[in-house]
Amino acid sequence: MTERVRADHGSTVGGLSIQMSRLLLVCLVVATAATGALIITILVGLPPAHPPPGPNGLPPPPPDLRPLATFPVVTGLFVLSWLSVVVVFSRDQILQRIRQVQREPEVAVQRVDELFAELRSQLAADRERELRMLEERIAELTTEYGEQRETDGYLSGLRVATTEDPAGKVHAIRRERRPGG
Incomplete structure (x- = not known):
């Protein structure tokens, strides 16, 4: 007491x-x-602020x-x-x-444990949200890259097809093997 x-x-x-x-x-x-x-x-x-005038009408002495x-x-x-x-x-x-x-150590420890549990759940939720956003961004970039490559291939094919000598510019991927050489 x-x-x-x-x-x-x-x-x-x-x-x-x-x-x-x-x-x-x-x-x-x-x-x-x-x-x-x-x-x-x-x-x-x-x-x-206003010192008294000096003797015989002279200016006042300097302040101390x-x-x-x-x-x-x-x-x-x-x-x-x-x-x-x-x-x-x-x-x-x-x-x-x-x-x-x-x-009151039990109460303090319990409160700290509650705060840590709350912090862990918030961190897990943040991590899940960031992973979802990252997955969406990667899917978007992959789709965009694929569409760009497809467009580039199409335009390259059109350029080759519209030239005067398309056979001269097209190269086979595999070379033909000559017999005996």
């Missing part, structure tokens, strides 16, 4: 089980702090850009902290699924 209670301490939102591990909580706190630091850096560190040097560092921390939240959340989800499969 304690194992089941310990395993079910996450909440489920739309089929997605959110399991709050210590590492995820730490990453969320760091990411929130990095977000706050980025907001403060943007508000405090950016020079004003030293606070902007921290901006890339704080932005990098912001991005890395939220990236770590995503990675740790994904890791927790994967570990939870692995634990589920380990608790």
Whole structure:
């Protein structure tokens, strides 16, 4: 009973089980702090858009850009902290699924066997359909080749028959054997 209670301490939102591990909580706190630091850096560190005029009507002095040097560092921390939240959340989800499969191995094996059987039947149906299409295409090509050869033979015969000296162009397949030679 304690194992089941310990395993079910996450909440489920739309089929997605959110399991709050210590590492995820730490990453969320760091990411929130990095977000706050980025907001403060943007508000405090950016020079004003319209600086006050200088003394005696002179142009204003150039803005101090030293606070902007921290901006890339704080932005990098912001991005890395939220990236770590995503990675740790994904890791927790994967570990939870692995634990589920380990608790119910018969169900998982049965489901995998069902998926494999379905895949095999789909592959067999695809193979049969492709074989049928291949047989039809081979029959079509054979018929087309036979008709082409027949047409070529007919036209060749007509050409030989319409020439002036058809006997000179026609060659016997078998040569006549001469006696004694």
